Each structure stands twice: as structure tokens, then as C-alpha cells.
Amino acid sequence: xxKHIFVxxxxxxxxxxxxxxxxxxxxxxxxxxxxxxxxxxxxxxxDPGTMGPFEHGEIYVTEDxxxxxxxxxxxxxxxxxxxxxxxxxTTGSIYYSVITKERQGxxxxxxxxxxxxxxxxxxxxIRKLATPETDIVISEIGGIVGDIESQxxxxxxxxxxxxxxxxxxxxxxxTLIPYLRAADEIKTKPTQHSVGMLRQAGIEPDILICRTxxxxxxxxxxxxSLFCNVDKESIIEEQDVKPYIYEIxxxxxxxGLDKIILKKLHLHSNGSRLDKWLNMLEILxxxxxxxxxxxxxxxxxxQSAYESIYESLIHGGISNATKVNVKRVESGDIxxxxxxxxxxxxxxxxxxxxxxxxxxxxxxxxxxxxxxNKVPYFGLCLGMHCAAIEFARxxxxxxxxxxxxxxxxxxxxxxxxxxxxxxxxxxxGTMRLGAQPCKLESNTxxxxxYGQEIISExxxxxxxxxxxxxxxxxxxxxxxxxLTIDNELVEIIELKDHPWFVAVxxxxxxxxxxxxxxPLFSAFIKASINTDSNISQKNSI
Ligand code: GLN
Numbered sequence: 001x002x003k004h005i006f007v008x009x010x011x012x013x014x015x016x017x018x019x020x021x022x023x024x025x026x027x028x029x030x031x032x033x034x035x036x037x038x039x040x041x042x043x044x045x046x047d048p049g050t051m052g053p054f055e056h057g058e059i060y061v062t063e064d065x066x067x068x069x070x071x072x073x074x075x076x077x078x079x080x081x082x083x084x085x086x087x088x089x090t091t092g093s094i095y096y097s098v099i100t101k102e103r104q105g106x107x108x109x110x111x112x113x114x115x116x117x118x119x120x121x122x123x124x125x126i127r128k129l130a131t132p133e134t135d136i137v138i139s140e141i142g143g144i145v146g147d148i149e150s151q152x153x154x155x156x157x158x159x160x161x162x163x164x165x166x167x168x169x170x171x172x173x174x175t176l177i178p179y180l181r182a183a184d185e186i187k188t189k190p191t192q193h194s195v196g197m198l199r200q201a202g203i204e205p206d207i208l209i210c211r212t213x214x215x216x217x218x219x220x221x222x223x224x225s226l227f228c229n230v231d232k233e234s235i236i237e238e239q240d241v242k243p244y245i246y247e248i249x250x251x252x253x254x255x256g257l258d259k260i261i262l263k264k265l266h267l268h269s270n271g272s273r274l275d276k277w278l279n280m281l282e283i284l285x286x287x288x289x290x291x292x293x294x295x296x297x298x299x300x301x302x303q304s305a306y307e308s309i310y311e312s313l314i315h316g317g318i319s320n321a322t323k324v325n326v327k328r329v330e331s332g333d334i335x336x337x338x339x340x341x342x343x344x345x346x347x348x349x350x351x352x353x354x355x356x357x358x359x360x361x362x363x364x365x366x367x368x369x370x371x372x373n374k375v376p377y378f379g380l381c382l383g384m385h386c387a388a389i390e391f392a393r394x395x396x397x398x399x400x401x402x403x404x405x406x407x408x409x410x411x412x413x414x415x416x417x418x419x420x421x422x423x424x425x426x427x428x429g430t431m432r433l434g435a436q437p438c439k440l441e442s443n444t445x446x447x448x449x450y451g452q453e454i455i456s457e458x459x460x461x462x463x464x465x466x467x468x469x470x471x472x473x474x475x476x477x478x479x480x481x482x483l484t485i486d487n488e489l490v491e492i493i494e495l496k497d498h499p500w501f502v503a504v505x506x507x508x509x510x511x512x513x514x515x516x517x518x519p520l521f522s523a524f525i526k527a528s529i530n531t532d533s534n535i536s537q538k539n540s541i
Contacts, residue, residue, distance in 0.1 A: 002130035003265045004169045006157045007140045008205075010194025011176040015211050016248070018071030020174055020238075021140040022078035023249040026277065027258040029079055032270030033135040037075040038087045038126070039068075041142040042149035046092040050427055057304030061458045061510055062087070065434020071140065073308045077513045078249070089125045091149060097121055114152055122156035123163075135267070145173070146197045158202040170264055173198060173205040177212040177220070186214050188224050195228040206264055207234040207257070215239065234260055246281055246514055249274070276515045280318060284514070289322040291528050294346040296366040298359045300328035306352050309380070312512035313350070316521030322529055331362030339369035348376040348500075348528030351383030353460070353507060357406040364390045371395075371501060376527040378520070379503030381461050384493060385415045387503040388465055388473075391495075395476050396469075405463050416466045418489075424462075432459045436484065438491040438506070444481035445502055446492045449519040455482075457491075457506035465490035465505070500527030 005024065009017045018039065025035045041048070048056045049067030060073040066085035075081055098121050102112050110117075129137045141157065143150040161169045175191040191210065198205055208230050210216060216224075216237040225232040236255040241247045252258065253272070262269055293313055299305035310326060317324035329342045339362075343349060349370040351363050363383070367390040370377035379387045385403050392401030392414045403415035424430045435456045440447040447453070470480060470490065482492030482504070495501035502520065512518035 001164075001168060002132075002134050003136045003267065004126065004130070004160065004164060005136060005138045005172060005261070005265075006160075006169070007138065007172050007174060008154065008157075008198065008203075009141070009144045009174045010146070010198070011144065011178075011190040013144055015174050015176055016245075017140050017142070017174050018069075018074045019078075019245055019248055020172075020209055020252075021071070021138050022074040023252055024172070024257070024261065025075060025079040025081060025138055026249050026274075027252060027272070028136055028261065028267075030272045030274045030277075031258060031262060031267070032273075033267065034133055035079060035081055035136045035138060036087070036129040036131075036134045037072075037079065037081050037083065038089075038129055038137065038139045039071045039075075039142060040122070040125075040139065040153050041069055041088065041090040042147060042153060043090055044092045044095075044149075045090060046096050046428055047088070047090060049429060053299040053302060053305035057302060058307045059460070060308065061433060061460045061507060063435045063458065065429075065458075067429065067433065067460065069142070070304060070307050071142075073311075073510065074245075076510075077311060078246075086125065086128050089122070091152075094118060094121045094125070094152075115155060118152050119156040119159060122153055123160055126156070126160060136265070145194055145201070151201075154198070154201045154203065161203070167266060170207065170261060171198075171203050171205045172207045172209060174209045174211065177210045177216065177224075179213045186212060186216070186220060188220060188227065191224060192227045195230070199229070205230055207236060207260060209236045209238050209252075209257070211238050211240070213240055234264075236260075244281070244284060246277070246284065249277065250281070280514050283318050283321055284314070287317065287321045287323045289320075289529065290325060291317075291322055291347040291525070291531075292325045292327050292345070293348045293350055293525075293528060294327045294329050294343050294366070295350050295352060296329045296331050296334065296343075296363055297352050298331055298354055300330050308507075308509035308512070309350070309352050311514070312509040312518055312521045313525070315512045315514050315517035316523075316525035318514060319517040319522040320525050320529055322525060324525060329366070331359035331366070334362035334365050335359070339365045343369050343375070346375065347531040348378065348524060350378045350524070351380065351386055353381035353383065355382070355405075360386065360389075360406050364393070367391075368394055371495065371498065374499055376500035376524055376531060377498075377503070378500075378524045380509065381459075381505060381507060384465075384503035384505050385463060387493060387501075388414045388469075388478075391473065391476070391478050392469065395478070396472050398472075403463055412469075414466050414469050415463045417462060418464055421462050431462050432464075434458055436506070438482045439485055439487075440492070441479070441481045441483075444479065444492075445494050445500065445523070446481040446520075449523040451519070454485075457504070457508055458510045459506050461505065465493070499530070500524060 068088035363386040398412040401412035402410035
């Protein structure tokens, strides 16, 4: 029978529930178990796809094309689980489903209520992941216990505890033990209150993971144990880790969390195998070479807006035993002060995905700088659109070239909408989304990186390279190195006369893992290391 772990959070949000759920997944996989991970988000949007990066951070795209919360990115980076649209549910998606059924007459004669209809729907979403192949489903409840909007989720997991049997269900609560500098004390009261709220809702947590700046003394652990009614050995200390989130699983192992989970869920172990992870951490922490990559974007002050890209750059560094520092450059600053000021000295330049006209001209200038100065360039989705616009304008002499996303009446639409996208008015889930196969031309950088002809990558966009410009681009040295299987859509462009200039229509950052870096990120970092001989050799990080 599939076991269930529910991860809730208390005191404040942003404690890293997603990273902890992912870390627990990694540890349990290490013990030989097959796991699935899932996130519930209490907001009313059906999915985060319609939210901006300021509101929500990165939108993570799954193989099957769901636009989801960025925690699913952590799940895939830490574990072997492959997420799909069943792995991220929101209050909005739950209600949408219940209301659709109500309109179809599926509850004919009944009054539809939060309990049992909404809670049943939530439980169905959890049960859906409990396939015969899955040993353990880890479900994370977003937000914090006590929020009005998370109540139906907390109630649903309480009900499941009774229905599945307490021996098959584990409640892990992530909480904060704040340190008061003035008093030089750490405080357990907020945790007591938050666990109190869980208990009022009918849930006795089995394990507390305590985020803390300072070590928890025995005395503090005893106090938490007494007031929260949790075994002392199940009070797990988690001190802040910096700079690498990939160290979190090790903190949890040191506290014996994996053994406690196995014991409480009556699960066996094949012996803990974390060698691959440990080797990766070893390389990450001991890399001496340091390079600087400029990421030119619009949301640079938010770590989470480009989460998967920042991580993928680190992964590319791991495969080259190199530490990658990211210089976050606001594209608007390039518009005001020129590219040179912000990009000079960088070993590589990356332009991420994005939407809307703001900041585009600064990005196009950044591409020009990379092309002319032979600095390795990696364009992702919008970063490919900017590369095409720049090449059309400055090499093909099509001065007014643009994407119809930014100028609907441009005379040279190098990037434009496909016919089938033109009449779409609905906003949610209507882009070209999810994994699609791509064919790589031989003798190209792309083909060399992947080492195979057919690849699959995830998409999230509406606009495409305009085929009308393929010939002129090729004649000037920008080749299409990746195409859809039917040759209809351009997926990768690359420059011939340049050390490394590759721009892709898809999002490779969603498939990179620290233990299996994406080939394009590895190659981009490798090329960037070779950019100049002035790479700073430092003795320690
Ligand atoms: N705005 C562009 C489009 O919709 C690019 C999207 C992206 O970068 N993800 O096609």
C-alpha cells in the first residue's frame, strides 16, 4: 500500500517547504523507494500561468505542458520523480473541477459544500498519485496552517489520516524558531502556536522540522517536544544553509530524519545510497575556477523569477568543475547606459524567457554586444526572439525587424504568431506548452552537445520564428540547427562565425539537474570558461 507524507508549514511562509519535500524525496529514493511529489496551492487562480513573475516567481512547465509552481522544479531537480499536471492543484483548479461536475449534473439532487465535496476533490487529487508503482506520495500544502484559504486542504489531509490508517500517513510540519538578537535567545512560542493550530484542526504532527539560525539545545528540543506533543527525536533542527540549497538533504540525514520516517511508516531500507549526490556536492563546493555569466532580464531582483535558470547555470558549472557567479543585469539599465558598461568582462551572456515589450531593446543591445565581441551567448525562448531581431536588424540589414509581440505592424516580422494562435482569446493554458520533439541538424553545436539527432524539450510561448527569413539568415551565417520533426518550426538557431552562440525556442532549464546537468548549459559554461584567459583563479570559494 502506498504511504503518504504531508508537509505543512507554520509561523511564516517561504521557509522552504518545497525544498524540504524535495529533500525528503531524495532521501527516500536513496533508501530504494519510488516516490511522487505534489503541491497544493491555496490561491484561487486555476494555475499560476496567468500570474506575473513579481506575483509568483517562475512558472515551471511540466512534460505534459502544465504551468505550475516552481516547487515542482525543486522536486524534479532533487529526485527522479517526473511531475505532471496532477502534481500541482490550486483552490481554483479544485473548485473548477467541482463546479464543472455540478454543471454536468454529476451531483444531481445534492447541495455542494466545502465538506465533503471540495475536500473529496482534494483527496482524489492525492489518491490519484498513489499508483501501484508508487511507494510514497509526498504532498506539500502551500501557505501556512491557520490561513483561511488553506483550511480545506488541512481538513482533507486530516480525513485521509483516518481513512488510510495512521500507520500509513505521516504529518511533517515545517516551522521557524526565531532568534531574538537583543535578548540573545531563540523562541519556541510561535511554533507552539502553529502546532496548536494544527492540533485544533485534528492533526497531530509526527515530525517537526525547525528552521533556525542557531543550533537547538537539548533543553529547547525538550521544551518543543513537551509543548507540541512530538517525540524529542522527531524534532529536527535545520540551520540555514548558504550558499547551496543542495546541502539541505545532508542536514536532514545528520538529524536522522530519513530513519525516523522509515520507522514511523514501517518501511524497509535497501541501505542509504546518496553517492551521486555527495559527489556532486563535493565538486560544487571545491570548484576553484570562477566565471561570471550576465543574465539580462526584467525581474532580476527576484531570485525566484528565474529560479530554474540560476540553478541550471550552477549545474553547467558542476559539469565543468567551475563556480558560476551570475551578474544580474536589468535590461532597462542597458537601454539607459549602454551594453558595454554592464556586460564588459562577463564570460558569457544569457537572456531568459519573458513576455511584453518592456526591456526588449536593452536585450537586443545585449545580443549585439555578445555577437560582436564574440562572448558566448545563450538565448532562451524570448532570448531567441531577441537574437533573431538583432541579427535581422544589424546583419541582414532589415532595420525595422521585430516580433509582432512588440510591434504588431512591423514590416519585417522575423518573429510572429502561428495561424492557429491568431484567434485565441482565452489566456489560461493556450500557449504552445510542454514537451515536443526536435530534430537536430548534423555538424552543429546543438547536435554536438546533445550527441543525438532527436531530442525533446519543454515549451511555453506563442510566437515563432518566421520561416520567410530562414534563407536570408542562413546566407548570412545564422543557421537553424533544430527543427520540429515536420520541419515546420524553427527550434534552435546558432551562429556559425562565433565561439558559442545558441538560442533555443524551448526551456532547457526545466530539465537540468545538479546530478545530470543539461548538455546546453554544460556547453555554454564550457565555452564561457574559454572566453578569455583572465578567468580569476581563486583558492577558495
Ligand atoms: N513572449 C514570447 C512568446 O510568447 C516568449 C515567451 C517565453 O520566453 N517563454 O512567444
